[in-house]
Amino acid sequence: MAQLEGKTVVITGASSGIGAAISAQCLDAGAQVIGLCRRSDTLDSRVRGISCDLRDQASIDDAMAQIESASARVDVWVNNAGVAKLSKITDGALEDWDTMWSVNVRALAYCSQAALKFLSPESGQIINVSSMSGHRVPPTGGFYAPTKFAVRGITDALRSELRAAGSRIRVASVSPGFVDTPLLDEYFQGREEQLAEAKASMQMLGAEDVANCVLHIINSPMHVDIGDIQLRSSDQKA
Ligand SMILES: NC(=O)c1ccc[n+]([C@@H]2O[C@H](COP(=O)([O-])OP(=O)(O)OC[C@H]3O[C@@H](n4cnc5c(N)ncnc54)[C@H](OP(=O)(O)O)[C@@H]3O)[C@@H](O)[C@H]2O)c1
Numbered sequence: 600m601a602q603l604e605g606k607t608v609v610i611t612g613a614s615s616g617i618g619a620a621i622s623a624q625c626l627d628a629g630a631q632v633i634g635l636c637r638r639s640d641t642l643d644s645r646v647r648g649i650s651c652d653l654r655d656q657a658s659i660d661d662a663m664a665q666i667e668s669a670s671a672r673v674d675v676w677v678n679n680a681g682v683a684k685l686s687k688i689t690d691g692a693l694e695d696w697d698t699m700w701s702v703n704v705r706a707l708a709y710c711s712q713a714a715l716k717f718l719s720p721e722s723g724q725i726i727n728v729s730s731m732s733g734h735r736v737p738p739t740g741g742f743y744a745p746t747k748f749a750v751r752g753i754t755d756a757l758r759s760e761l762r763a764a765g766s767r768i769r770v771a772s773v774s775p776g777f778v779d780t781p782l783l784d785e786y787f788q789g790r791e792e793q794l795a796e797a798k799a800s801m802q803m804l805g806a807e808d809v810a811n812c813v814l815h816i817i818n819s820p821m822h823v824d825i826g827d828i829q830l831r832s833s834d835q836k837a
């Protein structure tokens with residue numbers, strides 16, 4: 600029997616990059632996958648797509664209602680959706696800060712809260728896709744890095760709250776360095792030569808490398824509570 604046969608996994612941002620790779624690996628392992636994103640029409644036909652704009656509270660609530668009618672129980676909830684814009688503290692645009700805060704932080708925390716009603720208190724799992732930028736601030740980290748520091752804080756706060764309440768739901772994060780996905784094109788917009796240099800200087804992680812870590816967390820036995828997996832290209836300097 601495939602490892603995730605009979606399990607339901609919800610993945611935010613399943614339409615691209617890391618989310619699409621996690622989705623593919625979960626499907627291959629036999630899971631039923633529910634994907635939340637705006638471009639739900641582009642998802643793998645095996646994924647139950649739910650159109651959702653994570654900047655919009657009503658849209659998230661509508662997605663939660665659809666999950667409730669599609670599946671009474673969710674085994675794993677992956678908060679993967681994220682936005683990265685180069686938007687510095689010194690001169691970044693508030694509009695960019697608002698977008699990153701609403702998707703990377705507020706929606707992640709709210710989805711985690713909402714997911715609790717679908718997850719078994721004995722065996723449920725929440726996995727947050729954070730970043731190495733949540734562990735140290737690179738010179739161009741701007742407002743993006745603080746949003747990932749917040750993901751780290753939310754991950755730890757939620758785990759503590761759940762344990763204090765007697766729940767065994769496991770909460771983990773994965774923190775990748777550079778991963779070759781469309782997100783980098785947006786982050787390096789206007790600095791395309793820097794992205795080309797970065798790609799020439801290292802063999803970047805692929806989305807499947809991050810997905811491997813997520814599947815490792817999902818497949819870990821119940822008594823193993825992984826906090827965070829940091830991974831980066833062996834060539835990445837910091
Ligand atoms: N690539 C990297 O170097 C890297 C490094 C460290 C951490 N990460 C993290 O990895 C995660 C996935 O990023 P990726 O590299 O796979 O990027 P990506 O290829 O650009 O994918 C981002 C995903 O987020 C979804 N998303 C963005 N805004 C959304 C919104 N308002 N509502 C709903 N969904 C939204 C997108 O779906 P729709 O557009 O269809 O809505 C898409 O599926 C992010 O949290 C990112 O911060 C990436």
